Amino acid sequence: MGLVHHTDGINGTRHRLDIAVAHAGHDIGIATEYGFGRRDPATIPDLLDIHAKAVR
Secondary structure: OOOEEOOOOOHHHHHHHHHHHHHHHOOOOOEEEOOOOOHHHHHHHHHHHHHHOOOO
């Protein structure tokens, strides 16, 4: 699911993740909304950090 957005960081990601889990359960995967290929390369470290925090 495209739950990781650079614009609102971990707080927005956790909010979307909570909603997704409430509707789909815990067996889901997370990703950025458009993947990494179209991103500004400068945003990649932040996005990876958000992913890591979200799965903890």
